[in-house]
Amino acid sequence: MSRLRILLDNGHGQETPGKRSPVWADGSQLFEYEFNRDIVRRIARMLAHKSITFDIIVHENTDIPLYVRANRVNHICSVNGAKNCLLLSIHANAGGGTGWEVWTSIGQTMADDYAEIIYKRAKIAFPEWKMRYDMTDGDHDKEDDFTILKKTQCPAVLTENFFMDTERDCRFIMSEAGRDRIARMHFDAILDCIAWYEKQSR
Ligand SMILES: [Zn+2]
Numbered sequence: 001m002s003r004l005r006i007l008l009d010n011g012h013g014q015e016t017p018g019k020r021s022p023v024w025a026d027g028s029q030l031f032e033y034e035f036n037r038d039i040v041r042r043i044a045r046m047l048a049h050k051s052i053t054f055d056i057i058v059h060e061n062t063d064i065p066l067y068v069r070a071n072r073v074n075h076i077c078s079v080n081g082a083k084n085c086l087l088l089s090i091h092a093n094a095g096g097g098t099g100w101e102v103w104t105s106i107g108q109t110m111a112d113d114y115a116e117i118i119y120k121r122a123k124i125a126f127p128e129w130k131m132r133y134d135m136t137d138g139d140h141d142k143e144d145d146f147t148i149l150k151k152t153q154c155p156a157v158l159t160e161n162f163f164m165d166t167e168r169d170c171r172f173i174m175s176e177a178g179r180d181r182i183a184r185m186h187f188d189a190i191l192d193c194i195a196w197y198e199k200q201s202r
Contacts, residue, residue, distance in 0.1 A: 004197040005080050006054040006190055007073055008043060009089040009148060010036040013063025019094075021164040030164050030174050032092050033061065039090045039161070042183030047190065057087075066147040077153040085154035086114055086193055088186065093160035098169050099130030103158040106143045111155040115141035117196055118157060118189040125185035129162070159186070 012019045012033040019032035040056055047054045057072050058064050077085050093101070100122050104111040119140040123131050133140035141157075149156045161182050162169035172178040 003053060003084070004194045005076065005085045006047060006052060007057055007076060007085055007087040007154070008040045008054055009057040009069060009073070009087060010040040011058070011069075011089060011091060011148070012036060014061045016063045021170045024167060024170070028174060030092070030170055032094075032164060033063070035092050035161075035164070035173055035179075036090045037061070038179060039183050039186070042179065043088075043090075043186050043190070046183065046187040050191075052190070052194070067151070069148060070151040073148075073152045073154065073156075082153040083110065083155070084197075086190075086197070087148070087152055087154050087156040088118075088190070089148050089156065089158040090186070091158060091160050092162060092164045092173055093169075094163060094165045096165060097132070097163050098166050099132045100126055100162060101132035101160045102141050103146065103149065103160065104141045104143055105149040105156065106145050108137070109155060111149070111157050112139055112141060113196065114155050114193050115139070115157045117192045118159065118186075121185055121189035121192060122159075125181060125188070 021030040023029045057069050102115045102119050104115045116139050134142045162173050164170050
């Protein structure tokens with residue numbers, strides 16, 4: 001039986017304009033590229049410990065264009081079979097708001113099943129936080145044709161982990177405890193996704 005391969009995408013680069021929090025009163029500031037990479041690193045460490053196969057799509061600190069990231073994903077899909085891969089793209093949200101949300105491309109695919117599994121884990125992991133969702137199509141994910149979701153051949157899910165421009169959220173995702181909880185939530189969700197995948201492919 002083939003195993004589910006986890007592809008971890010950490011978007012944005014050091015120099016990407018806008019992808020950062022305001023400078024807070026104490027001088028602290030969050031850069032999204034650093035947050036995304038740190039969460040991916042933490043998830044990767046836990047996956048390695050469990051001997052779960054994964055790839056980190058972006059090793060650079062610069063902003064790798066979306067089509068290049070999609071190409072890297074699709075190369076791995078062509079070797080392993082797209083349905084045996086799951087892409088997780090890790091982000092921090094912005095635009096004013098609070099809480100956690102998950103995205104897939106428009107329409108019903110395997111990504112929607114994975115997103116629902118991940119949503120359930122997040123709801124358990126962050127009981128004191130607002131869960132943001134869109135139930136109009138019968139599940140909790142929000143949907144849009146983001147390039148990294150639409151142009152990749154495997155099921156692809158994007159998580160927006162709290163708002164970097166809302167101070168309470170930003171403090172949480174700057175903290176060691178917050179990052180540990182976010183990484184663990186993804187790790188637990190990945191284990192659930194693997195279990196679901198194995199049940200499907202039996
Ligand atoms: Zn982002």
